[in-house]
Amino acid sequence: MPELPEVETVRRQLEGVIVGEEVAKVEVRAGISIIGNGEEIVGKRVESVGRVAKQLIVRLSDRAGMVVHLKMTGRLVLDEGYAKSPYTRVVFVFKSGKAMYFWDTRKFGWVKIIKNLSEEESRLKKALGPEPWEIEGEELWQKLQRTKRAMKTVLLDQAVLSGVGNIYANDGLFLAGVDPRRPANSLSMDEADKVLKALQKVMERGLELGGASDNTYRDAYGRMGKYQEHFLVYGRTGEKCKRRGCIGKVIRVTVGGRGTFFCPECQK
DNA sequence: AATGGCCTGGTG
DNA sequence: CACCAGGCCATT
Numbered sequence: 001m002p003e004l005p006e007v008e009t010v011r012r013q014l015e016g017v018i019v020g021e022e023v024a025k026v027e028v029r030a031g032i033s034i035i036g037n038g039e040e041i042v043g044k045r046v047e048s049v050g051r052v053a054k055q056l057i058v059r060l061s062d063r064a065g066m067v068v069h070l071k072m073t074g075r076l077v078l079d080e081g082y083a084k085s086p087y088t089r090v091v092f093v094f095k096s097g098k099a100m101y102f103w104d105t106r107k108f109g110w111v112k113i114i115k116n117l118s119e120e121e122s123r124l125k126k127a128l129g130p131e132p133w134e135i136e137g138e139e140l141w142q143k144l145q146r147t148k149r150a151m152k153t154v155l156l157d158q159a160v161l162s163g164v165g166n167i168y169a170n171d172g173l174f175l176a177g178v179d180p181r182r183p184a185n186s187l188s189m190d191e192a193d194k195v196l197k198a199l200q201k202v203m204e205r206g207l208e209l210g211g212a213s214d215n216t217y218r219d220a221y222g223r224m225g226k227y228q229e230h231f232l233v234y235g236r237t238g239e240k241c242k243r244r245g246c247i248g249k250v251i252r253v254t255v256g257g258r259g260t261f262f263c264p265e266c267q268k
Numbered sequence: 269a270a271t272g273g274c275c276t277g278g279t280g
Numbered sequence: 281c282a283c284c285a286g287g288c289c290a291t292t
Contacts, residue, residue: 001286032275054287071287073276087276106275108287149269158288166286215285216277257271258286 137193
């Protein structure tokens with residue numbers, strides 16, 4: 001699932017290829033996958049590729065742009081092989097002949113065409129909380145004090161902290177030794193700080209490994225990441241706890257309607 | 269604060 | 281054939 005490390009991986013790859021390219025054609029194959037009118041960006045040049053939490057921000061000339069959210073199964077790829085896939089929803093053809101494909105089996109994701117990108121970007125940043133590197137432990141602790149929702153649910157709340165998804169929330173809580181079901185306001189300042197540091201660590205690891213391709217995630221070249229080979233608890237139901245000296249086994253419960261994995265022996 | 273729905277492929 | 285995957289938003 002594309003969370004912050006996956007989206008950042010794609011951003012870096014796209015940046016190196018599409019900056020400077022001029023949009024020649026936008027072919028919409030599934031209307032539901034695009035918000036706004038693709039025609040509006042024809043003739044515009046790509047100025048930069050940015051990211052806000054899990055969303056990609058493509059800045060175009062004349063203040064225009066695109067915001068892309070991959071949600072669960074979305075991909076933004078440069079590989080020509082995607083031209084004939086039945087799940088390719090929008091095709092961007094550049095003047096040079098290069099193409100970029102928005103691919104999404106489940107059609108949860110979208111590409112949004114924006115007239116004034118700066119305006120849209122500040123709206124987005126206002127709605128989203130800080131990314132894990134943009135906040136201190138004490139500030140996170142203060143936010144946690146305001147709710148008794150389960151810890152993992154709060155980590156997934158993009159208004160509290162942005163960019164964290166189910167995989168890194170589970171693995172981060174494991175690394176911090178915190179039970180995902182704990183009411184957020186029951187954490188001590190020290191625990192909140194540990195959770196933050198742990199999230200930063202697992203997400204950095206995810207980025208180093210090119211993201212997690214447990215399911216359908218692929219990078220801009222259509223390649224898999226490798227973080228799934230290093231999951232700490234995510235998807236490891238019944239397997240041995242990875243903490244040294246711990247004899248526990250990973251169990252799966254549902255928290256906030258989502259699959260939640262942890263070791264009941266060492267996450268308290 | 270908790271729940272349902274959006275979608276569709278993959279699995280049991 | 282029923283059910284699961286989960287980011288995000290709307291509804292209750």
